[in-house]
Amino acid sequence: MSSGRRLHVVSGKGGTGKTTVAAALALALAEEGRRTLLVEVEGRQGIAQLFETEPLPYEERRIAIGPGGGEVFALAIDAERALLDYLQMFYKLGGAGRALRRIGAIDFATTIAPGLRDVLLTGKACEAVRRRGQDGRWAYDAVIMDAPPTGRIARFLGVHHEVAGLARVGPVHHQAQAVMRVLKSAETAVHLVTLLEEMPVQETADGIAELRAAGLPVGVVAVNMVRPPVLAAPPRPEGDPAALAEALARAGLGGAAGLAGPLLAEGREYAARLALEAAQRAELAGLGLPVHELPLLAEGVDLAGLYRLARLLREQRW
The missing domain is CATH 3.40.50.300 (P-loop containing nucleotide triphosphate hydrolases)
Known part of the structure; x- marks a missing residue:
């Protein structure tokens, strides 16, 4: 070492x-x-x-x-x-x-x-x-x-x-x-x-x-x-609130109509953060040095x- x-x-x-x-x-x-x-x-x-x-x-x-x-x-x-x-x-x-x-x-x-x-x-x-x-x-x-x-x-x-x-x-x-x-x-x-x-x-x-x-x-x-990543794959936050509310209702969640909008907003925020982190990793990779990550x-x-x-x-x- x-x-x-x-x-x-x-x-x-x-x-x-x-x-x-x-x-x-x-x-x-x-x-x-x-x-x-x-x-x-x-x-x-x-x-x-x-x-x-x-x-x-x-x-x-x-x-x-x-x-x-x-x-x-x-x-x-x-x-x-x-x-x-x-x-x-x-x-x-x-x-x-x-x-x-x-x-x-x-x-x-x-x-x-x-x-x-x-x-x-x-x-x-x-x-x-x-x-x-x-x-x-x-x-x-x-x-x-x-x-x-x-x-x-x-x-x-x-x-x-x-x-x-x-x-x-x-x-x-x-x-x-x-x-x-x-x-x-x-x-x-x-x-x-x-x-x-x-x-x-x-x-x-x-x-x-x-x-x-x-x-x-x-x-x-x-x-x-x-x-650490929250999801196995990046979210697709451009989804339809009504369709998401219907899916949540089918899953048995109460108040699904009120949950759909906030969930999509969080998804958009999470996707934006992932994109920002990917851009910063690319910047660091271009510096020509070893890059190590710590959690x-x-x-x-x-x-x-x-x-x-x-x-x-x-x-x-x-």
């Missing part, structure tokens, strides 16, 4: 369930003996809510066991703490770095420079991808990032290229280049989550175009919350639902 990809960046229009898909992917990739890290960068604590656990701290914590017996760890990246790590790694500030935080300098820096915040968030995730244990093996077999929405994903991931151009020498330049090597390598894939609706599909197409223009590797399109969970997304989605992802072999 995952074709050698080790960094999976999951994005999507708001409301498409990208955090749910990212969490299910982390579970799916946690096959026997494998370790995955699920990274949150937006500070919403959505991962903690999905896994029904306490808010995640700025540390890597095991939160689940994958369907195949592997381990799922999670990390909520805090930009201020990431900047302190960065300062300690390259400049050995020690107590001086903590003093900067106490006087608000860290928060000031990350607030007035949004690009710096993105550098820190992506840099921390890429550090986890590159990290090795004492035995020389990768610390994590896969890192899954619950990334910002599709509308800003290309800029979010490409900010290191801008930083490398601004800082042409020194540790900042080398760090930015190292991160971009990971993000643009065959180890990385940016997956887009969408729904079978016009606006999410259009935003997905626009996001893919921007990612390709930036030289960032695009993975698969995940169509989330797909509703709408009628009972809602809970832990059992996450494991169900993870099983489906494993069967689809992302």
